[in-house]
Amino acid sequence: xxxxxxxxxxxxxxxxxxxxxxxxxxxxxxxxxxxxxxxxxxxxxxxxxxxxxxxxxxxxxxxxxxxxxxxxxxxxxxxxxxxxxxxxxxxxxxxxxxxxxxxxxxxxxxxxxxxxxxxxxxxxxxxxxxxxxxxxxxxxxxxxxxxxxxxxxxxxxxxxxxxxxxxxxxxxxxxxxxxxxxxxxxxxxxxxxxxxxxxxxxxxxxxxxxxxxxxxxxxxxxxxxxxxxxxxxxxxxxxxxxxxxxxxxxxxxxxxxxxxxxxxxxxxxxxxxxxxxxxxxxxxxxxxxxxxxxxxxxxxxxxxxxxxxxxxxxxxxxxxxxxxxxxxxxxxxxxxxxxxxxxxxxxxxxxxxxxxxxxxxxxxxxxxxxxxxxxxxxxxxxxxxxxxxxxxxxxxxxxxxxxxxxxxxxxxxxxxxxxxxxxxxxxxxxxxxxxxxxxxxxxxxxxxxxxxxxxxxxxxxxxxxxxxxxxx
Numbered sequence: 001x002x003x004x005x006x007x008x009x010x011x012x013x014x015x016x017x018x019x020x021x022x023x024x025x026x027x028x029x030x031x032x033x034x035x036x037x038x039x040x041x042x043x044x045x046x047x048x049x050x051x052x053x054x055x056x057x058x059x060x061x062x063x064x065x066x067x068x069x070x071x072x073x074x075x076x077x078x079x080x081x082x083x084x085x086x087x088x089x090x091x092x093x094x095x096x097x098x099x100x101x102x103x104x105x106x107x108x109x110x111x112x113x114x115x116x117x118x119x120x121x122x123x124x125x126x127x128x129x130x131x132x133x134x135x136x137x138x139x140x141x142x143x144x145x146x147x148x149x150x151x152x153x154x155x156x157x158x159x160x161x162x163x164x165x166x167x168x169x170x171x172x173x174x175x176x177x178x179x180x181x182x183x184x185x186x187x188x189x190x191x192x193x194x195x196x197x198x199x200x201x202x203x204x205x206x207x208x209x210x211x212x213x214x215x216x217x218x219x220x221x222x223x224x225x226x227x228x229x230x231x232x233x234x235x236x237x238x239x240x241x242x243x244x245x246x247x248x249x250x251x252x253x254x255x256x257x258x259x260x261x262x263x264x265x266x267x268x269x270x271x272x273x274x275x276x277x278x279x280x281x282x283x284x285x286x287x288x289x290x291x292x293x294x295x296x297x298x299x300x301x302x303x304x305x306x307x308x309x310x311x312x313x314x315x316x317x318x319x320x321x322x323x324x325x326x327x328x329x330x331x332x333x334x335x336x337x338x339x340x341x342x343x344x345x346x347x348x349x350x351x352x353x354x355x356x357x358x359x360x361x362x363x364x365x366x367x368x369x370x371x372x373x374x375x376x377x378x379x380x381x382x383x384x385x386x387x388x389x390x391x392x393x394x395x396x397x398x399x400x401x402x403x404x405x406x407x408x409x410x411x412x413x414x415x416x417x418x419x420x421x422x423x424x425x426x427x428x429x430x431x432x433x434x435x436x437x438x439x440x441x442x443x444x445x446x447x448x449x450x451x452x453x454x455x456x457x458x459x460x461x462x463x464x465x466x467x468x469x470x471x472x
Contacts, residue, residue, distance in 0.1 A: 105198075105202070108193065108198070108202075112203065112206045113206050113210065115180050115184070116180050116210050117210065118180075119177065119179050119180035120172055120176035120210070122176065123171075123172040123176035123179070124168055124169065124172035126172070126175075127167075127172050128164060128165070128168045131164045131167055132161075132164055135160050136157065139157060139160075148240055152236060152239075152240060155232075155236055156233060156237070159230070159232045159233040159236070160229065160233065161229065162222075162228070162229045163222075165218075166218050166391065166392060167391070169217065169218040169221075169392070169395060170215075170218060170394040170398055171398075173211055173214050173395040173398045173399060173402075174395075174398035174399075174401070174422045174425060175419060175423060175426065176422075177211075177398070177399055177402035177406070178405065178406050178419070178421060179414075179415045181402060181407065181410070182406040182414025182415050182417060182418035183410075183414055183415040183418070184414075185406060185410025185411070185414045186410050186412070186413060186415065190203065190407060190410070200403075200466070203403070204403050204466070207399050207402070207403050208396065208399055208400065210399070211396045211399030211400075212396055214395040215392050215393045215394075215395040215396050218392035218393075219389070222391065223356050223357050223388055224356060226353075227354045227355055230351075230353060230354040231354050234354070249264060249267055249272065250264060250267070251264065251266055251267035252265065252266065259279060260278065261277070261278040262276070262277055263276040263277075270295060270297070271296075272294040272296065273293060275290075275291045275293075275294045275308070276289070277336075285318060285319065287317050287318070288316040288318075289310070289313060289314070289315050289316075289334070289336070290316075291311065291312060291313040291314075292311060292312035292313075293310070293311045293312065294308050294309065294310045295308075295309040296308060296309075301337065304337045304339055305338050305339060306338045307338065308334075308335070308336040309335055310334040310336065311332065311333055312332065313330075313332075313333070313334040314330050314331075315328070315329040315330075315331075316328055352381050352385075353384055355384075357388045357389070360381065360388070361385060364381050364382060364385060367381065376444050379440060379441075379444050379445075379446070379447050380440070380447075382446075382447040382448070383436075383437065383447030383451060384447075385447070386448050386450075386451040387433075389451075390451040390454075390455055391451075393455070394429070394458075396459075397458040397459040397462065398458065400458070400459055400462035401425075401458050401459070402422075402462075403462070403466065404466040404468070405421065405462070405465060406418055425458075429458070432454040433451070433454060436451055436453065437450065
């Protein structure tokens with residue numbers, strides 16, 4: 001038998017030789033040796049065990065037909081045997097089943113989380129810069145013009161940072177998620193995920209989880225670092241005012257202070273050209289003081305922040321019961337001591353926005369047992385308590401709204417439309433929270449609904465849109 005046509009031969013150990021069924025001309029032909037073949041190792045040094053009687057040779061790269069019948073004891077090359085030996089479920093461990101090859105879910109979860117986090121960070125930087133610049137402009141108007149030292153000005157800005165971070169996080173969640181999911185919808189990535197068998201709930205899962213994580217982060221900033229920053233801010237501002245009382249005097253302005261309102265005319269240094277003051281005297285009678293000119297002087301008396309030396313002053317004192325019962329006093333010169341409690345909150349009582357949620361809750365419980373506390377004041381504390389939760393956890397409601405809303409306009413340039421819609425909704429949400437605080441503090445409307453109303457509306461809208469999306 002001639003084997004010169006083989007490129008390479010391998011020695012196997014068959015005991016029988018059976019010719020395979022003829023599938024095609026390219027199939028391997030079985031060789032049956034009529035006589036025993038003796039193989040002696042050459043100089044390359046093959047082991048003596050390789051010498052077997054009745055050797056059979058299989059050509060490498062030969063393709064065996066699937067229905068080829070081989071001897072029971074035939075040994076095939078590893079690559080050929082792997083192709084001809086399908087894995088059966090009986091060979092798998094107990095309880096395991098064969099699965100079709102597919103992309104694992106955790107890979108897609110990592111991708112979604114990475115994209116959502118990236119867009120959130122970018123939008124957070126955008127809103128942080130907006131609020132930060134706004135804070136700098138406010139400080140520049142009231143502080144830098146009064147030549148406050150740079151070091152103290154920088155400290156005031158640093159103390160305002162926790163509030164800026166707490167405000168930026170919810171809006172960055174809305175705009176960032178809208179842009180991210182809108183871009184994925186425009187690039188047909190959402191469609192591919194759906195076509196691969198993933199449900200909308202799979203995509204919603206990382207959206208809600210990241211929104212919850214951002215809410216917790218924002219709540220920590222709003223509940224702990226913000227009160228700490230406000231306390232340090234007020235303490236530093238008190239020192240600035242005590243060192244230079246003229247800081248509180250601004251030309252052509254109306255200053256609403258604690259228990260008093262000042263209408264200030266022109267200001268030249270420490271001289272005020274025209275001053276009107278509304279306050280109450282020790283008998284709780286309404287009082288109006290009008291002066292043609294006023295000089296602001298320092299005072300060494302304890303508790304007195306500044307002294308108003310008025311010229312050409314007229315004092316009107318109104319009766320408590322009848323407005324027609326009033327007193328008028330005219331004087332060439334009037335001196336009025338302005339206590340620090342008029343310009344700043346008392347150090348003995350901390351403002352509700354400077355408390356943590358735990359301290360504020362304890363304060364509310366103690367106020368319920370105090371019959372002298374009015375409903376307006378109690379509602380103001382309740383409103384501030386709900387505000388500490390509603391604004392930080394607004395990120396969850398924004399996330400619920402962002403997912404279905406982004407898929408509505410994602411057919412065409414979803415990233416740009418996501419930024420536009422997100423900015424508009426953020427402005428409307430911010431306006432709603434400001435109006436809620438105004439009506440809550442001024443009109444006494446329920447603080448819970450004033451603060452949680454916008455969140456509940458956004459959450460309800462997001463749930464309705466998501467249910468409609470699942471029916472499509």
